[in-house]
Amino acid sequence: MATPGFRPTHVVPQHGLSAWETPDPERPTVALDALLPVQLVERRGDWGHVLCANGWSAWVDARCLVAVPQDPPTAGTGPLARTADPRPLLARVERALAGYRAAAEELAAGGLDGEGFHARTHGVRVGIVVDGESVWLYDTEHERWVYADGARMSTYAPDDTPHARAEPGHAPTQVVTPDGP
Known part of the structure; x- marks a missing residue:
């Protein structure tokens, strides 16, 4: 039976998802089933506190959650807001690739030895993987792969376990509403 007012904001990825009692890797609990609808109610760094339809809740690596598309806006609500513009990340990838290419060309031309x-x-x-209109980019700043459809991007796969990015001893809390961030 679903909890009254439950509105999924995300689903668990198709391979399932590890879960924890608290945002602490030392306190694991039962893993969440693949494609389970969940509601993200709070974020602390990479951690996400999710609520399941039956009222059970757990902490997960929020970067792995797959967002549920929201209903389209009604007429007169203004232009759509874009999230996580992929262009700055594309520019960083281009700069890194250009630097690597320059070093490879200098190595091939004999101006640089293997150690250099x-x-x-x-x-x-x-x-980076480009497949028509879709692109997967590696975000070195946040150590994750992201998927972009040209207008917005979302996390595809993180490299590490979740952690709070904040000063030691304090993890910022962000309350997430179904219509919010």
């Missing part, structure tokens, strides 16, 4: 090439490219991480 290693030094210039050490730590460079670039990832």
Whole structure:
């Protein structure tokens, strides 16, 4: 039986999702089933507190949740707001790739030895897959793969376990409403 007022904002990815009692990797609980509808009610860094239709709640890696499309706006509500513009990330990918290409060309031309090439490219991480109108980009700043449809992007797969990005001892809390961020 569904909790009154339950409105899913996300679904669990098709491979399921680990869950925790609190936003602490040391306190695991039962994993969430694949494609389970959930409502994201709070965010703390990478952690998300989700509510299931039966009233059960858990903390998950919110970056892995798949957003449920919202109903289209009604006439007269103004232009659609775009979220997470992919252009700045595309520009960072282009700069990183240009730097790598310049080092590779200098290596091929004999102006750089293997050690110099290693030094210039050490730590460079670039990832992009373009498939028609869709693109998957590696976001080195946030250590995650994102999916973009040209107008907006969302997390596709994070590299690590969730953590709160804040000063030690305090994780910022963001209350998430169905119509909010």
